[in-house]
Amino acid sequence: LAAKAGAVGALIRSVGTGAYRLAHTGAMAYEDATPKIPFAAVSAEDADLLHRLLAGGKQAVNVRMKMGCEKLPDQPSSNVVGEIPGTELPSEIVLLAAHLDSWDLGTGAIDDGAGCAIMLEAARLIRAAGGARRTIRVVLFMNEEQGTSGGRAYTERHRAEMDKHVAAIEADEGGARPLGFSLVGDEPALGMLRAITAPLETIRAQAVTQAHFAGADITGLQVSGVPSIGLSNDMTNYFDWHHTAADTVDKLDREELALSVAAVTVVAQGLADAKHTLPRTPAASRELPSWAR
Ligand SMILES: [Zn+2]
Numbered sequence: 001l002a003a004k005a006g007a008v009g010a011l012i013r014s015v016g017t018g019a020y021r022l023a024h025t026g027a028m029a030y031e032d033a034t035p036k037i038p039f040a041a042v043s044a045e046d047a048d049l050l051h052r053l054l055a056g057g058k059q060a061v062n063v064r065m066k067m068g069c070e071k072l073p074d075q076p077s078s079n080v081v082g083e084i085p086g087t088e089l090p091s092e093i094v095l096l097a098a099h100l101d102s103w104d105l106g107t108g109a110i111d112d113g114a115g116c117a118i119m120l121e122a123a124r125l126i127r128a129a130g131g132a133r134r135t136i137r138v139v140l141f142m143n144e145e146q147g148t149s150g151g152r153a154y155t156e157r158h159r160a161e162m163d164k165h166v167a168a169i170e171a172d173e174g175g176a177r178p179l180g181f182s183l184v185g186d187e188p189a190l191g192m193l194r195a196i197t198a199p200l201e202t203i204r205a206q207a208v209t210q211a212h213f214a215g216a217d218i219t220g221l222q223v224s225g226v227p228s229i230g231l232s233n234d235m236t237n238y239f240d241w242h243h244t245a246a247d248t249v250d251k252l253d254r255e256e257l258a259l260s261v262a263a264v265t266v267v268a269q270g271l272a273d274a275k276h277t278l279p280r281t282p283a284a285s286r287e288l289p290s291w292a293r
Contacts, residue, residue, distance in 0.1 A: 002037065003030075009038040009065050011047075018044030019240035025103045026243055027146055038065050077101075079150045083137040084127045086272065092134040093161070094272045095226075096123060096264065097170040097217045099144035106247030110238065114175025114252055114260075116140050118231070121257075122264040132272035134166060141217040144172070148216050155220030162224040166277040169268060170215025173233035174242070177256045178263040180207030182230040184214050184222050185285055189278045193229070196270035197263075205263040207232070212289045223286050227278040231264055 002010035016024040021043045030036050042050070053061045080100065086092060098115030102108020123138045141150035158165075169181075180200070183193050193208045200206040214222060214230035222228040234256075241247050271278070 002039075003035045007037055009040075009063075011050075011063065011065075012039070012041050013047035014041045014043055016044070016239040016242060016244070018048070020246065021045045022240075022244040022246055024239075024243040025105055038067055040065060040067055077142045077150075079142050079154060080140040081137065082123070083135050084123060084131050086134040086136075087131050088133040090135050091164050092277070093137045093165045094132075094134055094268055095165055095168040095218070095221065096136065096138045096268055097141060097168060097215060098172060099141040099150070099217050101141075101143050101145050101150075102247065103145055103243045105243065105245045106241070107249065108247055109249040110174040110247050110251050111242045112144065112172045113249070114257060115171035115173075115231075117257060118171045118175060118260045118264055121261045122268055125261070125265045126269050126272075129269070132269050134272040136268060136272055139217075144216050148219065151217040151220050154217075155224065159224075162221070162226060165221055165224075165226040167227045167229060167271045168214070168218040168221045169229045169231065169264060169271075170218050171231040171233075171260065171264060172215050172217070173231060173235055174238040175233060175252055175257050175260055176237065177234040178203070178205040178260045179232040179234055180205050180209065181263075181267060182209050182211035182214055182232055184211055184228040185278070185281045186210070189227055189281075192274075192276070192278055193267070196267055196274070200263055200266055203259050203262060205259065212285070212287075213292050216292065219288055219292060222281065223288065225280040225283075225286055227281055229267065231260060233260065 014024040023041045023043045028039055096119040098119045099112045119138050123136055126132055126136055143149040197206045214228035218228050241251055
């Protein structure tokens with residue numbers, strides 16, 4: 001839009017909280033027909049400073065953009081998939097999702113190393129307890145951050161198997177204290193999931209809320225009607241750190257991660273052992289919100 005209006009460059013206020021004057025990176029795209037002008041994020045504090053200077057109206061405000069980033073050609077990469085075959089219904093799948101890639105500013109500890117750790121540990125616990133009636137499939141997706149090509153490749157490759165996916169659960173909210181789960185769907189799916197999460201009241205993670213989106217990696221499953229569930233974490237500090245140089249492992253808390261593992265384990269095993277699967281998501285509820293398309 002800025003290029004169309006004749007701009008030579010554009011700045012966006014960081015999509016994050018104004019903490020520590022850190023700029024947050026993130027995805028952007030150019031339209032084919034529009035000039036590819038430089039585009040950068042500034043920290044919230046610096047955006048405020050620019051606004052104050054501009055509001056004063058007394059002086060010219062100049063910004064010099066010096067950027068070292070470049071877009072390199074795509075390279076082959078892979079999702080990482082592992083599963084615990086179901087003991088009675090091995091063709092039916094409960095999918096546990098997180099993503100392996102991160103932005104290069106930080107190490108990706110909260111986005112989404114925490115989610116990968118939660119899903120791997122939940123699967124390990126289920127296996128240690130003798131497995132489940134249905135298959136538990138852990139998929140650590142590649143390329144969530146720059147177009148979800150890992151998620152799209154999975155949906156494409158497993159299209160014939162979509163009906164066999166009885167649920168998909170994604171952990172991608174940073175791994176702080178678990179608050180419960182979001183579910184794309186209506187009653188009676190919400191009620192069935194609430195029955196499964198009831199024991200999580202002891203760690204105050206039993207809440208089930210209705211949502212239009214459960215996780216970027218599993219949107220292909222969502223629109224295919226697979227009941228899609230997101231682990232909800234306390235995101236109070238998440239946007240201080242996500243997509244910045246501060247996304248490092250010191251932000252993770254062992255106890256909080258363990259609570260998330262407990263929450264996912266209860267739900268994954270509950271769904272994999274349940275007599276009846278959740279109903280498929282009604283067509284009207286499958287549609288993604290516009291920002292996630
Ligand atoms: Zn993420």
